[in-house]
Amino acid sequence: MTIACVAGALGGCSASMIGIESLSSDGGNFMHLVTFVTFLLAPISALWADPTILKHKFIPLTSYILLVFMFFIVSVVNNQTVYFDMPFPLFIILRSGTLVASVLLSSILLRRVYSWTKIIAVLAVTVGLIVFTLASSNYQPPVGRRAEFMWIDYLPWSRFTTGILAQLFCIFVSAYLGIKQESLFGIYGKKSDEMMFYVHILSLPLFAFVWTDITKAIRVIFESEKQIIAGVQLPVSSLMMKMIAVSAFQIICVRSIYRLSSAVSNLSLNMILALRKFLNLFLSAAVFGNEFNVYHFGSSVLIIGGSMMFYDVWGQFKHYYGKKKAVKTE
16 A cells, blocks of 8 residues: 555655646646646545545634635636746745745744754755746746736736746645644644635635636647647647546545555655656656756755755654664674
8 A cells, every 4th residue: 555655755746846847738727627627626636535534624614714714715826837938847846945944934823942953954955946037037938838918917026926926926825725734723623624625615616716717728629639649649638637647636636645644654755756756747847848957956955955954854864774673683
């Protein structure tokens, strides 16, 4: 089971990211449709894993209201920033900023005090994020992929700057979302499947706000040319095949990470997530030809190394294998 979960976390998440980048490079706005399909499938997946969710509800529905709005807003804003002249590797790596935001918000809201080691780790991640962003600031999207006009063009700064500001907003809202989830788990117990089910299913009515974009994307998919393989025309288009693949891999990714969190140690989980991020960056550069120079590489090492330092991966590694060795000698 553990090997399957690791394969799902690495393979599923990376394949999903490649599919999303491929869809965004096709020129259409498919991101809201991808998110909507994922929000449809996630509760089905959670219900399949734990059918008792509907019978035994531990967390009151009212406790989900704020979570639902925050989760939906972050998802929609994230979808839009893909089209704000930001390279995909930057889109991937900026999510590491949630660690920095979590430390800041936890210090302010929960009065948590962190050791100097953790503070240095957060500073390393922050420096890495700044360097990676500056190294990506001259990015120009390929011809045909850039939208001719967007409402953000009325703002007195570039689309790239708007994208960074939008990502900062998402980072801090996601960090606050994590704090609220942790609070609910502390009160009602760690009911991850139940939370996954209700947060996703209660978010579905909110997609009415972006329904025009969703229906437009569906129309584009059904009107696109049918896929031809070995001279045989399939009944579905290449866009439809990408959508199905991305949705399937998204569910595999989410479910694998949920299962890993309960099947392996925190050390192993953090190492797998760090490896996944490196893998996503490498694949984005290799498959789509995105720039990944020495500054990108160095800042990625700072970000991922700082994250592992924050979670004391090396210390846990030594403790785990030292304990294992001691048991063997006995």
